[in-house]
Amino acid sequence: MIYMADTADIAALKHLYEFFPLEGITTNPTILKMAGQPLSVAVDQIKAIVGDGMIHIQVMSENADDIVREAKKYKTYFDLGDNYYTKIPVTPQGYKAMSILKDAGINVTATAIFTQQQALVAAKAGADFVAPYVSRLDNISSHGIDVVGDIAKNIIEYELNTKVLAASFKTVDQIYRVSMKRAHSATISPEILMQLIKHPMTDISVKTFLEDGQGLYDVEF
Ligand SMILES: O=C[C@H](O)COP(=O)(O)O
Numbered sequence: 001m002i003y004m005a006d007t008a009d010i011a012a013l014k015h016l017y018e019f020f021p022l023e024g025i026t027t028n029p030t031i032l033k034m035a036g037q038p039l040s041v042a043v044d045q046i047k048a049i050v051g052d053g054m055i056h057i058q059v060m061s062e063n064a065d066d067i068v069r070e071a072k073k074y075k076t077y078f079d080l081g082d083n084y085y086t087k088i089p090v091t092p093q094g095y096k097a098m099s100i101l102k103d104a105g106i107n108v109t110a111t112a113i114f115t116q117q118q119a120l121v122a123a124k125a126g127a128d129f130v131a132p133y134v135s136r137l138d139n140i141s142s143h144g145i146d147v148v149g150d151i152a153k154n155i156i157e158y159e160l161n162t163k164v165l166a167a168s169f170k171t172v173d174q175i176y177r178v179s180m181k182r183a184h185s186a187t188i189s190p191e192i193l194m195q196l197i198k199h200p201m202t203d204i205s206v207k208t209f210l211e212d213g214q215g216l217y218d219v220e221f
């Protein structure tokens with residue numbers, strides 16, 4: 001499982017990158033709005049934190065030609081090399097842009113995916129990652145985990161060179177379930193990443209170890 005942080009919150013990212021084995025970050029216009037940062041400022045700060053991790057930046061353009069120009073501009077402007085992924089919503093113009101950008105050697109993440117077929121078409125268009133939105137599906141009485149499972153199954157069965165990037169999580173249990181459905185990766189908010197590694201029994205066990213070990217550890221280090 002590849003873990004990514006779904007955020008542009010710089011303080012939260014700095015904290016997470018101290019210990020969490022993250023392999024990149026994802027952003028979108030809503031995330032930038034929540035962080036209160038324009039794209040150029042946010043990405044410059046994110047770059048300094050994630051090192052050679054992936055940075056997924058969503059386009060705002062709707063027309064294929066504009067999407068291609070926008071995605072290519074970010075690739076040079078931010079100078080991220082192969083760590084740059086352009087996030088493109090799965091509209092007809094988006095699919096068109098995905099093929100063009102893949103042919104131009106730019107990594108593509110297809111986003112705003114709600115069905116197995118949207119993901120499969122994006123994979124055929126060359127997307128490196130496909131991002132189904134779990135909670136947004138669950139919240140309309142649909143089944144986000146099943147959609148993720150179907151996409152992962154297709155990718156494995158058809159031997160496609162695409163990874164599932166499960167997104168839109170509200171609970172730790174959803175992340176457990178997408179991992180068991182063989183999602184290759186997940187992008188998760190800082191709050192839920194912290195919850196993911198927490199367990200009260202761990203805290204109790206550590207506390208007991210500290211108490212029991214008092215006076216017994218006599219090797220200096
Ligand atoms: O980029 C997609 C986001 O991960 C969607 O998450 P959200 O449903 O919590 O806004």
